[in-house]
Amino acid sequence: MSKRLKFMLKKELLQTLRDPRMRIVILVMPIFQTLVFGYAVTTDVKSVDTAVVDLANTSATRAVTDQFVASGIFVPVWKNSYEEAWHAMDQSEIQAMILFDRNGRMQFVTDGSRGLSAGVTAGYAAAILGRNQQAPVTVESRAWYNPMLESRNFYVPGVIAMMVMVITLILSSMAVVREVEIGTMEQIMVTPMKRWEFIVGKLLPFGVIGMVNVLVVTAVAVFWFSIPLQGSVPLLMLAAVLYLMNTLGFGLLISTVSRTQQQAMLSAFFVIFPASLLSGFAFPIANMPAVIRFFTLFNPMRYMMTILRDLFLKGNGLSTLWPNYLAMFLLGTALLTTAILRFRKTS
């Protein structure tokens, strides 16, 4: 390693980590956020406050209500009239209603403004009602890789990908434009430093910070949330390196096309937000229209998301995951090359 490069690396690491608040933001906040998100990411539906209006009040209707209550999912809130129940739903005091008219006919109402949980609530209700029938065929289900269907196991590995992108993309997108805006770029220009030394010196420290983030957040997932890591750790590290090529490449590209830090920041957000929402983290890619599915092919986070989930839960190896690794490698190379070609030290 050349002496100049060593100086550059040292300068960048010092500059980034000099501010104790910065150290907290990029090294401690991710741990804290993963801890909170790990508990938040659940699509389970629990303690649904349910208005019960029973105008028939027969033993049959009471039995159905009892079944709902016994499920442990529905918490009854007794109401005397349909109007009262609807009013409570309008005010968001309840999320579902069980309504029996005078003839004992039942209606089950969920709050459709709540998105995902509305569908799940309706599904639970259907399942409870279905138990009452002598069905000719029953379905016995078994879930592989995640027998208890813990939503946490599905979502927490994905948090790693989002967290790392947020941190490394912002750092690298401001890397060059910051020097230009403050005026220190001119000082670097008069040094004999070569273009590649400048870029490597800029990006490598952020890459190191990114790897530390991956390791720390993975440790939280495995040791705090006991999410099994079935696959190999070296494969996880390899994926992280390829993924960081992409986030840092994107960042450097933004940095070279932005004139102010404000522009760089807005551009970074314009990459991070779609990358996260179109990665399959929360919204299934299979359900997206064809045009948008095509866009997702250029989203490195999509591949990282697949690799993380398959590595953690399925323990897949390169034999099935290699297309994702290859895609990240190609995308990352393309991004970095474009960024380096665009970057002129003398600009």
Place this chain on the structure above:
Amino acid sequence: MNKQRFRAIAKKETIHVLRDPRSLAMGIAIPVLLLVLFGYGLSLNVEDVPLAVWDQSGTAASRDLIRDFTNSKAFQPAGVCHSQSETEDIIQSGDAMAVLVIPADYGEKIAEHMPATVQLLVDGSDSNMARLSIMYAGGIVKNEAQSSGVSIITAYNPAMDTTWSIIPGLIAIIVNVIAAMLTSLCVAREWENGTMEQLISTPVRKVEFILGKLVPYYAIGVIDVVVAVVMALFLFGVPLNGSLLALAGVSAVFLLTTLSVGVLVSTGARSQLLASQLSLIITFLPGFILSGFVYDTKAMPGVVIAITKLIPATYYVSLLRTIFLKGTWGAAPSKELMFLSLFTVVILAATMKKLKLNLDGR
């Protein structure tokens, strides 16, 4: 507070914004583009789950059952298996996310009107899809809701179109981040460029400085909200059942809240890099994950629920959904509005305390 000095700061900041037309254009274009992209792109419905079949029975009855599965909206055929190892391979590779296993005695049992059991193996690594697939499968074999005479209704959203609940939430999330990002650099930039010292030498007071700074960004935020609401109504056909006035009032308060968060970050950080890192970290992922936009806050543990209540986006997501879909404006929503107002006052007070218009703080 001196009106003239306030106006001077507002004018200065406006010129600053107008001088960087690219940032201004991004501040308005990014929300529009994101809303178009996600409005069409995102759906939480689970449809067309790829289903493989291992039919050990091979009878007319088993083929009927398979047809019921593949004709439903929930599943689409994704191959045939002939052995246990094949079912494992097809799920491991991701080609199928569920396998329907019909036992060899299925045909006989159906013919003799005996209770039969089929097995559904699902890929549990996607817990959400797995759970919904199991529910759908139960529905297909039983058709329970119809036969028991119970109607299941989703109120405010009869077609169960998840776009209707996603769009109002999406507006909240996008405005939340954009607004905080716009202001998060406005004080840090002055320190970094050295212009803060010039401002300190003027008689401007803290309150004039902070409020004056907010003016141009507030205008951008208003444009963002108006454009987003127009798109929600006319492009995505989300009904506005509540009053436009309620929508405007709630948005006006929320914008002030999140812009103030940005100013506080900017005042505390003093470096643009730290300010942008911090503002994105505290607004984007918490807004996305903790606001109730995707994950129901009710299912979270108590401590986490308490944290969600400290995030302004939580209230705006819920208020927008209420105003758009429910059209109600009663006691509960105004509590949320009260909180947002209180939150804004606290944030602005903290900014006042943190802001030092002298050189000692350097």
